[in-house]
Amino acid sequence: MRRVTMHTLYAGPERTVAAGQTAEFDDEEAARLTAGGFGVYADEPRRKAPAAAGTPAEKPVEKMNLAALQDYATANGIDLGDAKTKAEVLAAVTAAVEAAREAEAEA
Incomplete structure (x- = not known):
């Protein structure tokens, strides 16, 4: 079982999890949700979003x-x-x- 914090609404046969809420999913479902960008593992540190393609953002x-x-x-x-x-x-x-x-x- 893995805890996933959802980015989007999850509506499954057994439950509904709102965006922003954290819930436990079996390993396979958790992997599918995180790989699809629907959520992130709750027990992993948050990472900053990658810079846009090309040159890194530079301060004026x-x-x-x-x-x-x-x-x-x-x-x-x-x-x-x-x-x-x-x-x-x-x-x-x-x-x-x-x-x-x-x-x-x-x-």
Whole structure:
């Protein structure tokens, strides 16, 4: 027997389980329900949803902290010059991103 928390309504011959409720099912039925996406095993830790296909979701530069901005600049080959504060680094990153967009639009 496995405990399954349902994502959808389960209506079987012996019982009904509403979405959000947890119930015990025999191993075969529990496997079918979880494999079909109708529920999740209640005794397993919840996992975060996978990121959408393609590149991982990235914070907008305006919401990044100083360390993240510096990492972003390094990863994208952006010269920060003498920029030290978050405002200075953000300005340099924003200018570089805008310049890249303009160059791409002209191409």
